[in-house]
Amino acid sequence: MNFDSFGEFLAMGGHGFYVWWSYLLTAVVVSWILVWPLWRRRRFFEEQRGRLRRADALGQQTEVESNAPET
Template sequence: MAFSSFAEFIAMGGYGFFVWLSYGFTATLLIVLTINSLSMEAKVLKKVRKRSQREEKLKQAALKRKEGK
């Protein structure tokens, strides 16, 4: 579909409001999804680091107990 002016392009043959609203809604959802995914990844990595540190402490404690016996 060819448009003769920018205003016609924005109007989209009378359906511009719905077209641009759907683009805006989709872009907003994609941005929110990206932000949520990045924050969840950071939380998971933090939990993994903490768990790894705890496991390392438990190994160190087990070695100390073994050496003390």
């Protein structure tokens, strides 16, 4: 351990403001990067679920492109 107390650790030898700002910013950006695709994915499933439910209620065949690649 390089620091004697937790207070010193937070102070970072007087540079605490800069160090913690950088790490906070990184945490925010990184969590945005990770959460955004998951959120998009969940919204997609919700939309599709609604679409399928409506299609099933009408007793219709869900429209699927027959020429779409299957593999």
